[in-house]
Amino acid sequence: xxxxxxxxxxxxxxxxxxxxxxxxxxxxxxxxxxxxxxxxxxxxxxxxxxxxxxxxxxxxxxxxxxxxxxxxxxxxxxxxxxxxxxxxxxxxxxxxxxxxxxxxxxxxxxxxxxxxxxxxxxxxxxxxxxxxxxxxxxxxxxxxxxxxxxxxxxxxxxxxxxxxxxxxxxxxxxxxxxxxxxxxxxxxxxxxxxxxxxxxxxxxxxxxxxxxxxxxxxxxxxxxxxxxxxxxxxxxxxxxxxxxxxxxxxxxxxxxxxxxxxxxxxxxxxxxxxxxxxxxxxxxxxxxxxxxxxxxxxxxxxxxxxxxxxxxxxxxxxxxxxxxxxxxxxxxxxxxxxxxxxxxxxxxxxxxxxxxxxxxxxxxxxxxxxxxxxxxxxxxxxxxxxxxxxxxxxxxxxxxxxxxxxxxxxxxxxxxxxxxxxxxxxxxxxxxxxxxxxxxxxxxxxxxxxxxxxxxxxxxxxxxxxxxxxxxxxxxxxxxxxxxxxxxxxxxxxxxxxxxxxxxxxxxxxxxxxxxxxxxxxxxxxxxxxxxxxxxxxxxxxxxxxxxxxxxxxxxxxxxxxxxxxxxxxxxxxxxxxxxxxxxxxxxxxxxxxxxxxxxxxxxxxxxxxxxxxxxxx
Amino acid sequence: xxxxxxxxxxxxxxxxxxxxxxxxxxxxxxxxxxxxxxxxxxxxxxxxxxxxxxxxxxxxxxxxxxxxxxxxxxxxxxxxxxxxxxxxxxxxxxxxxxxxxxxxxxxxxxxxxxxxxxxxxxxxxxxxxxxxxxxxxxxxxxxxxxxxxxxxxxxxxxxxxxxxxxxxxxxxxxxxxxxxxxxxxxxxxxxxxxxxxxxxxxxxxxxxxxxxxxxxxxxxxxxxxxxxxxxxxxxxxxxxx
Numbered sequence: 141x142x143x144x145x146x147x148x149x150x151x152x153x154x155x156x157x158x159x160x161x162x163x164x165x166x167x168x169x170x171x172x173x174x175x176x177x178x179x180x181x182x183x184x185x186x187x188x189x190x191x192x193x194x195x196x197x198x199x200x201x202x203x204x205x206x207x208x209x210x211x212x213x214x215x216x217x218x219x220x221x222x223x224x225x226x227x228x229x230x231x232x233x234x235x236x237x238x239x240x241x242x243x244x245x246x247x248x249x250x251x252x253x254x255x256x257x258x259x260x261x262x263x264x265x266x267x268x269x270x271x272x273x274x275x276x277x278x279x280x281x282x283x284x285x286x287x288x289x290x291x292x293x294x295x296x297x298x299x300x301x302x303x304x305x306x307x308x309x310x311x312x313x314x315x316x317x318x319x320x321x322x323x324x325x326x327x328x329x330x331x332x333x334x335x336x337x338x339x340x341x342x343x344x345x346x347x348x349x350x351x352x353x354x355x356x357x358x359x360x361x362x363x364x365x366x367x368x369x370x371x372x373x374x375x376x377x378x379x380x381x382x383x384x385x386x387x388x389x390x391x392x393x394x395x396x397x398x399x400x401x402x403x404x405x406x407x408x409x410x411x412x413x414x415x416x417x418x419x420x421x422x423x424x425x426x427x428x429x430x431x432x433x434x435x436x437x438x439x440x441x442x443x444x445x446x447x448x449x450x451x452x453x454x455x456x457x458x459x460x461x462x463x464x465x466x467x468x469x470x471x472x473x474x475x476x477x478x479x480x481x482x483x484x485x486x487x488x489x490x491x492x493x494x495x496x497x498x499x500x501x502x503x504x505x506x507x508x509x510x511x512x513x514x515x516x517x518x519x520x521x522x523x524x525x526x527x528x529x530x531x532x533x534x535x536x537x538x539x540x541x542x543x544x545x546x547x548x549x550x551x552x553x554x555x556x557x558x559x560x561x562x563x564x565x566x567x568x569x570x571x572x573x574x575x576x577x578x579x580x581x582x583x584x585x586x587x588x589x590x591x592x593x594x595x596x597x598x599x600x601x602x603x604x605x606x607x608x609x610x611x612x613x614x615x616x617x618x619x620x621x622x623x624x625x626x627x628x629x630x631x632x633x634x635x636x637x638x639x640x641x642x643x644x645x646x647x648x649x650x651x652x653x654x655x656x657x658x659x660x661x662x663x664x665x666x667x668x669x670x671x672x673x674x675x676x677x678x679x680x681x682x683x684x685x686x687x688x689x690x691x692x693x694x695x696x697x698x699x700x701x702x703x704x705x706x707x708x709x710x711x712x713x714x715x716x717x718x719x720x721x722x723x724x725x726x727x728x729x730x731x732x733x734x735x736x737x738x739x740x741x742x743x744x745x746x747x748x749x750x751x752x753x754x755x756x757x758x
Numbered sequence: 759x760x761x762x763x764x765x766x767x768x769x770x771x772x773x774x775x776x777x778x779x780x781x782x783x784x785x786x787x788x789x790x791x792x793x794x795x796x797x798x799x800x801x802x803x804x805x806x807x808x809x810x811x812x813x814x815x816x817x818x819x820x821x822x823x824x825x826x827x828x829x830x831x832x833x834x835x836x837x838x839x840x841x842x843x844x845x846x847x848x849x850x851x852x853x854x855x856x857x858x859x860x861x862x863x864x865x866x867x868x869x870x871x872x873x874x875x876x877x878x879x880x881x882x883x884x885x886x887x888x889x890x891x892x893x894x895x896x897x898x899x900x901x902x903x904x905x906x907x908x909x910x911x912x913x914x915x916x917x918x919x920x921x922x923x924x925x926x927x928x929x930x931x932x933x934x935x936x937x938x939x940x941x942x943x944x945x946x947x948x949x950x951x952x953x954x955x956x957x958x959x960x961x962x963x964x965x966x967x968x969x970x971x972x973x974x975x976x977x978x979x980x981x982x983x984x985x986x987x988x989x990x991x992x993x994x995x996x997x998x999x
Contacts, residue, residue: 442910459907464804464826617888617907617914619805624852627912628879635878648878655848658821659807 141292143419145427147305150296157297166201166243167221168192169285170230173208173368174403175525179215180231181205187235192243201243204294207284207372207407208364210526211272214254219267219285226267227252257522257544272523275541277504279512280488281528284372289407292414295375301420303491307383308428316387316494317343323498324510325490329355329446329483330558330587330663332509332576335490338480342470343388345478350390352432353474354381355451355483356397356404359443360559361610363590365514366484368526370397370404373488374411378434380487382421383494385432388480392433396451399438409436443614446588447662448473448481450616461616462662483588485514505531509575513586515557517543519593520550529574536570539593550595554678558587560607560614561667563674564600583674585667599696600679601686605633607671615664622665625656629672637697641687646676695757698742702758707732709754716746716755767835780824781809784837791824791837792846792866794853794938795889800898802826803890807849808866812836821845846870855879857887860939885941892916892933892942900932902980905956918956928977929953929960946971965995972996 144150168188172181185205192198209217214228220242227238230252241247253263254270264270267285287294295301307316321336342350354377358366370377381393397404412434415421423431437455444450445460452474454460473479489511493501502510509531515538518524522544529538535555539545546552554564557574563584565572572578576586594603612626629652635641653669660666676683685691692700705716710732717725717733724740727733735746735755747755762773767787774783779802784791795806804826811824814834821841836842850867855875857863867873875881890907893916897903904927908917918924929951934944943954951974952959962971963978972995973981982989 444910464823466822466827612911615911617909617911618890620807620849620852620888623888623911623914624856625848628852628855631880632878642878645878648876651844651848655845659810659823659845659849661804661807661823 141418147309150305154296157293164222169204169206169219171209171217172205175212176215181216183232184216184230187232191235191239204288207289208368209285212525213523224267228254272542276528277512277530278528281514289372290410300375301379303495304379304382307494313387319498323493323501327482328485332586335486339388342478342480345471347478349392351474351479352385352388352390352393353481354395354487355481356395357439357446359446360590362518363516365516365589367401367404369484369488371407374408376488377484378411378415380490382432383490386430391431394435394437396437396439444616444664461618506575508577515589515591517591520546520595521593522547531575532573534571534573546595553594553596553598556592558585559590560610561670562587563670566678597694599692599694600675600682602637602696604672604675605637608633611668619661621656621659625652626668636686639690639699702737703735704756704758705733706754709752711752715749719745719749763829765833768837774829777828780827780829783829789837796825797891800894806889810845812839812842847872851876856882856884862938885939887939891936895932895936900930923957927958928980929958929974930977965998966993967998
């Protein structure tokens with residue numbers, strides 16, 4: 141496309157795009173986010189292209205392979221516009237039928253529609269009526285399903301870069317900062333620091349050049365919010381960064397993205413090239429004398445590099461290790477220059493705030509945490525996927541209305557928010573409104589938005605052990621409390637899970653946790669005790685059962701459980717005997733089976749397979 | 759002269775220039791703060807956390823390492839409160855589990871009532887506390903940068919690259935002198951000088967006049983290069999010159 145050299149040129153170009161697009165035209169949107177690609181989305185996309193071409197519909201029907209729609213549990217997802225007919229669990233073999241019926245005649249294919257797990261006959265026709273989507277507020281994430289991430293035109297047609305034009309044409313940099321401050325935008329990467337205040341400090345800091353950087357080093361297990369945004373709507377992130385750079389007075393920037401996110405790297409690279417060619421990035425943006433360019437830097441995969449100072453060290457080509465932050469990175473950051481770092485989601489919020497104003501933004505969310513937050517809802521919940529909800533929504537709404545509750549009617553036990561170093565929140569706090577401060581009050585944190593749901597079969601001691609082990613593996617080892625403390629903590633927790641816990645262990649863990657929290661160098665160590673401390677606070681009796689009674693109440697820790705056959709329930713079907721890898725089941729036809737404790741390796745396969753629920757864990 | 763910032767250390771008022779490291783402020787005020795990874799001649803690294811103190815910045819009190827925290831506003835500092843005492847005791851306990859046989863650690867730990875590592879802690883029986891002084895001094899003072907770290911977390915080690923002999927090392931021995939636990943073995947005999955930990959062994963230069971060994975060969979090259987003198991002038995020892 142031609143380079144846009146004025147605000148008018150952008151609006152004119154947008155006008156042409158919109159005029160050339162008939163909103164009533166049939167449009168097929170296939171989710172080609174990473175989750176759906178795992179379910180075969182690439183084959184679905186190929187099948188659609190082939191089928192539409194063969195049927196001679198390629199010109200009449202618009203087709204888009206979009207970014208992640210969020211409902212990853214039911215991939216591959218297909219939405220047929222303009223009616224927004226929502227098909228789920230679509231595979232390539234369904235495509236000819238979809239084209240033949242829905243695309244050509246509007247006939248709906250019943251079997252591909254969504255039905256709630258509780259009521260299989262109640263089918264839902266439209267995307268916006270699916271309970272998973274109905275309770276969301278998709279302010280930032282909504283366009284993911286509507287645009288092809290590799291198409292700048294798609295983004296511009298939906299109003300893209302209008303916020304940038306507004307900022308450059310009508311606002312002074314301090315006005316933008318004031319607006320972002322008034323909007324109360326808080327950093328979505330975990331800390332929740334007010335973005336406007338950070339921008340202002342960076343603007344006022346002495347030194348040049350200044351850098352404006354995007355943190356896309358999302359490393360929490362099970363979390364992929366930033367990944368999906370950068371993959372599905374990279375221009376929204378770029379637009380936010382350019383506005384930020386203009387406000388702060390920076391001409392250089394980086395996106396630090398994990399190398400394990402190949403699609404995010406690819407789509408961000410394409411978007412940068414497109415924006416540069418269109419005059420929306422690089423020299424003299426939109427014909428003004430403001431210039432700002434972005435380079436992509438790929439991370440090597442260390443979790444700690446999500447920490448701002450470690451990220452900057454890594455960007456400089458040094459080992460990714462954090463340093464003390466008593467002098468903030470807005471003063472001395474990358475190459476010791478003033479640097480403003482925000483994460484992907486924070487940047488993606490900026491265009492909305494600039495375009496619609498702080499007042500409009502503040503209507504969403506809570507007083508202390510305005511706006512929405514994207515969470516990755518995973519674990520023991522029916523509808524796993526990415527959700528965007530207004531701040532202040534309760535955990536109950538998220539888990540039961542959006543998430544559809546716990547599979548197999550099991551009991552909810554806890555939800556862990558904030559990634560590996562978040563805390564576990566028990567059922568008694570299900571009505572807690574989710575925002576930065578409320579989560580902190582119950583010993584957890586927002587983090588970057590991981591949300592792991594646990595049911596009654598989760599052992600909280602084992603869980604604490606798992607996350608402590610993860611964090612001690614990911615500790616860079618620079619400071620003593622994190623390096624030595626987490627390792628010792630992990631050892632004690634392992635002992636407790638193995639039935640070797642001792643009197644006094646809990647006191648020792650608590651003292652140790654206090655030192656790790658208060659003395660560690662960076663946020664990794666400072667928050668690492670959260671899983672242990674929060675489970676000790678809410679599930680202390682489970683620890684005590686492990687230590688004093690050598691019992692795992694959730695029936696998880698292998699050394700503390702035995703499998704037993706209930707003789708009155710056993711039908712002597714032999715399923716357990718066949719599946720046992722250790723030949724630990726004794727029994728024959730019509731004779732009640734028995735598990736030989738000395739041979740049993742506690743793999744649990746008999747328990748899983750028994751059709752009569754005759755095997756129990758003790 | 760920059761403006762002075764007022765602060766109190768253990769209740770006693772004092773004042774220091776803006777951005778003074780808190781550790782310096784404490785020591786200048788005659789208050790002893792223990793350290794293990796600190797060396798005045800290199801930038802504060804802030805990893806042993808033994809120098810942690812309690813700082814009240816107005817609203818709340820937090821624990822900060824005094825070596826990397828700089829004074830920028832009025833604060834009240836407590837260097838040996840029960841909270842600090844508890845943290846130091848735990849840090850030394852952890853360090854003692856890592857290095858049970860190192861005398862400087864044993865001595866400092868004893869001051870905090872820790873005579874042996876907690877029986878629940880696994881012992882590592884290492885001799886290095888990972889203060890990083892060898893790496894920093896080699897890079898920032900000697901200007902050679904022959905050392906670095908490898909591994910992460912509990913596996914982190916100070917090593918020569920690939921844990922092999924590094925020809926860049928000039929065998930000056932500065933690392934061995936800086937090491938607080940003296941775990942870098944340094945020796946000289948039979949015309950060789952070695953630093954066992956770094957797998958480094960160099961030939962000694964023989965004085966052309968008296969025939970004594972006097973300077974590692976590798977070091978003489980570095981001297982000549984850095985000072986711009988004729989390498990041949992180092993073939994004679996200082997006594998014979």
